[in-house]
Amino acid sequence: MTAIPPIALRATLCAALLASAPAALADTATLTISGRVLPGTCTLTAAPIALDPVKASDLTPGADSQIKSGALEFIGCVGVTKAVLSFAGTPADGDATRWKNTEATDPASGVSISLLSGTTGSNYLKDGDTGIEVPVTGTTARYDLRAAYYLPTAAVPEAGGVSTEIVVTADYQ
Numbered sequence: 346m347t348a349i350p351p352i353a354l355r356a357t358l359c360a361a362l363l364a365s366a367p368a369a370l371a372d373t374a375t376l377t378i379s380g381r382v383l384p385g386t387c388t389l390t391a392a393p394i395a396l397d398p399v400k401a402s403d404l405t406p407g408a409d410s411q412i413k414s415g416a417l418e419f420i421g422c423v424g425v426t427k428a429v430l431s432f433a434g435t436p437a438d439g440d441a442t443r444w445k446n447t448e449a450t451d452p453a454s455g456v457s458i459s460l461l462s463g464t465t466g467s468n469y470l471k472d473g474d475t476g477i478e479v480p481v482t483g484t485t486a487r488y489d490l491r492a493a494y495y496l497p498t499a500a501v502p503e504a505g506g507v508s509t510e511i512v513v514t515a516d517y518q
Contacts, residue, residue, distance in 0.1 A: 385424025387481065389515050391417050394492040401453075401502040409459045409493035417513060419479065419486035425517045428486060431475040432460075434511040442469045443495050444509040453505035459493045460511065470511075479515075 394415035404410045419428055437443040437457035444458040460470040462477070470477075470490065479488045496502055 385422065385517050387419040387422035387425055387428060387484075387486065387515070387517060389417060389419055389428075389513070391415075391513060396458075396492060396494060396507065399494060401504055404456065404494055404496040404502050406496050406500065407498040409461075409495055412461075412491050412493040414464065414489065414491050416490065417479075417488040417515075419481060419488075419515070420484065422481045422484045422486065422517075425481045427481055427518050428479040428488075428515040429475075429518060430477040430479060430488065431514045431516075432470050432472060432477075432511055433514070434472050434509060436472045437495075440495075440497065442471050444472070444511060446507050446509060448506035448508045451505045453503060453507050455496060455500035455502040456507055457495045457497070458507065458509050459495045461491045461493070462489075464489045464491070 392415060394413050396413050397411050399411045417430070435445040435447055437445045440457060442459075444460060446452055446454075446456055446458060462468045462470050477488075479486050494507060
């Protein structure tokens, strides 16, 4: 009987073991990638407008008093050519053109608030106004406005605080 060299024996044994081993398992997975392309946007800031204190006797019936400037600022605009604004809040009692004094602590009576667009003129911004376009140049835009005390013609003002909150919504295009 002829002896099998140890290397040949090992090779034969390895081949036999490999032939009897089960086939390697394969696995698959599906990688799902999703996203959404949004329209352009800006960051809108509305600095509070603090009306200067006024004596009740200095308010002019039927007129805006102590007009103060303010602005809506749009910064960081990307992919936007204009913002379209809408305004919502509580209209003054009996006067849909003005805003109600909603001061919670010691409110002045007989007084409401006017909000006007631009730096001049008499275009009032009121509850429900929509479609006000603000052009965006580069990455910024600005919408000037003014606020004032308003004393209706027949009203008798009484001292106290005056404030209101107006929600401004900007849709970007």
